[in-house]
Amino acid sequence: MARGSGAFDSCYEGVYVNSALDVLVVAPHPDDAEISVGGTILASKALGMRVGVVELTNGEPTPYGSPEIREQETAASTAVLDLDWRENLGLPNRSLESNLEARRELAIVFRTQRPRIILAPYWEDVHPDHVAASQLVDAARFWAKLSKTDMPGERFWPPQMYYFWSIHLRIHPKPSFVFDISEYIDQKMQAVQCYESQMIAGRPTEHPTVLDDIKDRARYWGWTIHRAYGEPFASREEIGIQSFLPLTSAE
Template identity: 35%
Template sequence: MKLDILVIAVHPDDAELGCSGTILKHIALGKKVGIVDLTRGELGTRGTAETRDSEAADSAKILGLHTRENLGMRDGFFLNDEAHRLEIIKTIRKYQPEIILSNALEDRHPDHGRAGDLVYDAVFLSGLPKIETKFEGQTQNAHRPRLLLQYIQDRYLRPDVIVDISDFMDGKIESIKAFKTQFHNPDVDGLDTYISSPEFFESVIGRAREFGKSIGATFGEGFTSRKLLGVDNLFDLR
């Protein structure tokens, strides 16, 4: 299946927190969007790998994703090395996306920045024909997306572009709440963590309000880019 947008997230729930409004908006525009989670989040203090699997599936239905899969890398211990890059390359060539959205290049959680760099390197390498990969016994064609952006996560980073998600904020919140074991939920028992507090959830909403205000919208999601971004028409900018 060819996707228009492929979201790569190191943990199930990263995509929901970082860019689910953008996902919902582009699916509403008729684009094909999928998520590939790198790990099952098995080191998370609350819940289990199995509950994360179930929650990710529930969120996928809420978002209306065209596909969601998990590469089963080791949470906390994956590396930016040849073996892991090849897994990302195979995934990129499998879905041939025009755009990839990936983890922040620097953040509070060390997995986030490492995954951001891993995807960044794999995106370049995926376009090299001399790197040979196969999927289901067939040789894959080289493919390099035309755009790679990183969604902003816990640490505040100045965005290079902000997407207006005002009409999709309710869906974003619903998709996050699908991860019942991870975030504030009085009906779920578990140890208190940084992300399970009511304040953390409010900060997600506050960040979306802040980004939205910057572009004259109610809610927004911010993204960074390592390359300069271009536009065909100045009137497309706010």
């Protein structure tokens, strides 16, 4: 399928030149991408888009995890999602900051991978790392376009950026749009379950489990657009469209 067609259509034709990735997900920790946008990743891959994930931290320490366990779980999930690229920046978990060093590291990723769409954490969240991650993405996006710097890669402005909800966010604002992931919910949940140390180990086994919660939220967002399952996104910028293609009937 040609670039620019499908789920994330764009009016920014020029950004396709020398673009390594169509979609780049910036996740604070391993498993955040799967939980929040796993279905969107799979739907985008099915359209022939190149999709990558960059984690800012390794997510450790946690009660039942370790860096080695999380690395193995991430590798298993990467295979399920069939990602084209994945990297971890190794920034400090639990004390993530949008500082100059972190901003430079993420801006380098944007300059070298040149994604035309960035999916980033929403700017309000219970988890401080998620708030810092959202601020960091905003700042690194700007830095990536600067000239006369010591950063490798050509200057680049990622033209589209959308924000995803975290499982920590209890009160959800109204999204700018909801992505239909109905065909990919089972595969999304398979990817999420790869993180056994976070989703299964030491957790209650009776219904509802954390896995039920993740799937039920996707069911709710699907219901809002008259589909089986969905994932919500916010945008700080206007979204341009080229045609009205109805997702649902008026019934």
